[in-house]
Amino acid sequence: MTSATLTLPKAATVADGFLRSSLYIPELRVKRKSAVLEELAQTLGTATITKDPEGILELLRQRESLGSTGIGKGIAVPHVRSTLVSDRVILLARSQKGVEFEAVDGAPVHLVFLIVAPPIEPDPVYLKLLAEIVHSVRLARVRQKLLDAPTFEAAREVLRVAAAS
Amino acid sequence: MLRDARNPEIATHEESLGFPMGNVKALERTRERLASRIDEQLLKTYERVSRKSPRVVVRVEGGVCQGCRMSLPTSSASRSITPASLENCQNCGRILYRL
Numbered sequence: 001m002t003s004a005t006l007t008l009p010k011a012a013t014v015a016d017g018f019l020r021s022s023l024y025i026p027e028l029r030v031k032r033k034s035a036v037l038e039e040l041a042q043t044l045g046t047a048t049i050t051k052d053p054e055g056i057l058e059l060l061r062q063r064e065s066l067g068s069t070g071i072g073k074g075i076a077v078p079h080v081r082s083t084l085v086s087d088r089v090i091l092l093a094r095s096q097k098g099v100e101f102e103a104v105d106g107a108p109v110h111l112v113f114l115i116v117a118p119p120i121e122p123d124p125v126y127l128k129l130l131a132e133i134v135h136s137v138r139l140a141r142v143r144q145k146l147l148d149a150p151t152f153e154a155a156r157e158v159l160r161v162a163a164a165s
Numbered sequence: 166m167l168r169d170a171r172n173p174e175i176a177t178h179e180e181s182l183g184f185p186m187g188n189v190k191a192l193e194r195t196r197e198r199l200a201s202r203i204d205e206q207l208l209k210t211y212e213r214v215s216r217k218s219p220r221v222v223v224r225v226e227g228g229v230c231q232g233c234r235m236s237l238p239t240s241s242a243s244r245s246i247t248p249a250s251l252e253n254c255q256n257c258g259r260i261l262y263r264l
Binding site for chain 1: 170178188189192220222224231264
């Protein structure tokens with residue numbers, strides 16, 4: 001079965017409803033994958049998305065053991081579903097210099113979109129968010145605009161426009 | 166996670182987006198390692214429920230089991246859950262949790 005057979009809702013978009021300013025890291029403090037995952041999980045804890053950031057971190061590590069979510073072109077989209085969260089949210093993190101993420105193309109990652117969601121069955125919204133992010137950042141100019149965005153709101157607007165294109 | 170990796174629909178969708186899902190064996194090994202730490206009786210309950218319900222552990226929201234959508238008895242809905250006293254839905258048998 002291909003993704004085309006999945007029924008994905010048109011309503012939910014990344015920019016509207018899932019991104020939050022409290023889940024925006026304009027510049028990652030760390031440079032390596034393991035530390036990046038820690039910073040992401042800690043941010044979820046600080047933003048009270050989860051009471052158990054360590055549990056989320058372990059899940060992120062397990063997901064990466066399945067295959068790297070660094071999909072190339074400077075993008076990583078780690079994603080997990082867990083009972084440790086009650087809402088679907090997306091954390092956006094940037095790194096101007098790039099972080100080592102064992103990406104499929106071996107290139108440094110500059111933009112990280114972390115998706116966490118509760119384990120709802122089925123959850124077409126979760127799959128749609130994954131697809132929308134990949135679609136939105138396929139163009140180099142969108143990726144550059146995200147890196148250049150001076151504020152969270154500006155970055156959100158870039159994604160809003162990219163999703164609609 | 167392992168369930169998603171084994172689900173052809175989800176796995177194909179993810180792979181079509183560029184996410185490799187090849188190393189399912191690694192997840193299976195982790196699952197085995199973690200399962201060996203779980204109380205035998207509890208694991209049996211999990212396996213039994215999983216045969217009829219793909220998602221065994223479900224959230225309680227507003228006093229309702231999110232697996233079968235049945236309201237839980239008031240006494241059950243207000244009970245706090247600890248690892249030593251896991252609660253099952255009296256209707257569907259799923260293991261319940263609250264956030």
